[in-house]
Ligand SMILES: CC(C)[C@H](C(=O)O)[C@@H](O)C(=O)O
């Protein structure tokens with residue numbers, strides 16, 4: 001097959017980890033007989049510096065016309081202190097999500113046996129954890145009307161959802177649950193919010209189309225607790241944008257493997273794949289960042305193209321590297337630490 | 352001193368744990384020469400059953416005229432399945448918070464050395480954890496305009512904050528920090544929400560009035576992570592209503608002592624004290640519920656009256672009971688389990 005992949009490396013360690021994912025993907029392409037054309041494009045602080053905005057039209061053109069987007073990380077300390085600054089890297093992120101229609105953020109949390117002890121949680125609490133959040137990504141309070149009144153003394157943010165938005169996210173949730181343990185948890189705050197009641201009634205109405213899926217409804221505060229207590233009791237969780245923001249980050253730290261967690265943001269036309277970690281500005285250019293989460297994000301990309309074997313080959317390579325101790329300093333635990341590039345080389349060589 | 356205390360036992364195990372707190376409070380009153388008049392009033396499912404609504408006017412009258420409110424727990428399974436039912440116990444809770452102006456929910460999370468191993472987190476992660484959340488309780492998306500449009504196909508919830516609401520909550524936060532480690536964390540989502548930007552700018556403007564307090568600003572998703580990773584790095588955290596709902600519950604499970612955590616909801620006129628645990632309907636009437644969180648809530652009530660010695664005497668009694676193994680089955684760990692009433696008797700006898 002032939003693919004055009006938009007390559008948005010972004011800021012900080014973004015370019016370094018993206019380079020490794022490209023290298024490993026190219027090894028896959030060679031082995032399985034695919035042809036990948038990479039289309040680099042500006043985003044984040046790098047784009048603000050170059051052209052004055054974090055998600056320029058030229059980048060959008062490239063993404064829109066690509067078969068997928070591989071994304072590094074964005075964010076730079078010079079934009080951190082003033083969240084009300086007119087141009088910020090995160091605005092590019094939100095603009096991109098909306099413009100590309102990336103409505104479903106897929107965030108798996110799973111454990112690597114060799115990393116269990118890195119978790120802040122006790123081993124017996126996390127063993128076997130393998131859950132996936134589907135976070136709605138283009139609606140809710142993120143994109144509702146917001147502003148000030150009373151001369152700036154009153155601020156407001158509107159949270160809005162349509163039944164259609166809930167349905168299309170929930171459909172992905174049901175379908176994903178069907179490929180897994182067939183358990184779906186709808187996370188809401190239906191005892192307080194009208195949008196949550198819409199979520200709940202919409203999902204309830206869809207249950208009959210997926211008779212094999214067992215659906216539970218839990219309040220967001222209860223899920224915030226149970227994620228810490230018994231993360232391994234969850235399978236697929238669906239939720240709205242803001243709850244998903246909070247809970248996926250909470251979930252990411254429980255596995256002990258946060259530096260390895262990939263993600264996908266699915267749209268109707270194009271989908272985007274990125275590691276969940278940030279741009280770690282302090283590590284920029286030091287060749288110490290862990291590229292595995294980005295490589296695993298590329299694996300999700302291949303799987304999303306239906307190329308399961310290719311995805312598995314990438315995952316296997318990562319697993320082998322972990323077992324062989326070919327890891328960056330975050331996982332070295334006093335043992336030998338390899339550089340970002342060296343880990344990437346090893347992963348590519350082991351495809 | 353003389354006090355009138357409104358007594359809202361509520362549902363499930365509420366009445367049983369409240370009985371013990373009354374018993375221990377009466378022992379305090381006797382020892383320190385105070386006079387407490389208890390004013391029982393209906394709330395929750397019990398009130399719906401009796402008079403058709405969860406926070407009747409008669410109950411409001413009693414609360415308004417009391418020096419404090421001691422609250423058990425509310426909620427009953429018969430109201431659990433349909434969050435859109437017209438009358439639900441939680442609505443009484445929200446109505447009560449608003450009517451009594453209980454704008455600041457105080458939720459401490461601390462550890463008991465003897466219970467550290469009950470935490471899902473590793474011992475070294477939680478040792479020394481002693482943090483307090485101040486959650487805004489009468490504003491935000493809980494109380495903003497909400498409803499449907501487009502024939503029910505679109506739902507909305509409005510989140511609104513005024514500078515005054517932020518100031519009065521933040522003031523409590525700064526004052527509390529001054530009595531502790533002088534560190535205050537303002538939790539918001541100022542990279543996305545206008546209400547959060549109002550929170551942040553308002554707190555920033557108050558910093559100069561408390562030069563000794565070190566203030567940090569963190570995004571809610573980052574706090575959701577750090578609470579699991581390093582809970583013992585926090586001191587006082589202030590936040591808006593919905594973030595507070597999620598994060599205080601998340602925090603409650605990390606200490607391993609959830610069944611012992613008290614809380615207070617402070618208003619301009621009257622304040623309310625309650626355990627953070629729920630009404631555990633399955634345990635109703637079985638004399639197995641742990642009364643300690645309610646007793647510790649009563650201790651907060653005495654301290655709020657300025658009666659520090661009285662509060663300390665109650666806390667000491669709980670600590671002694673824990674050390675002596677005079678505990679209910681949730682803490683018995685294979686050892687002897689005492690009944691709710693027996694633990695209450697012991698605590699009262701040891702004042
Ligand atoms: C940077 C921020 C706007 C963003 C979000 O809240 O969606 C981030 O936290 C995320 O989860 O991707």
Ligand SMILES: CC(C)[C@H](C(=O)O)[C@@H](O)C(=O)O
Nearest residue numbers: 191192221441442444445596
């Ligand atoms: C029952 C519910 C409305 C309530 C809330 O969300 O405030 C509860 O979760 C709490 O935290 O006291």
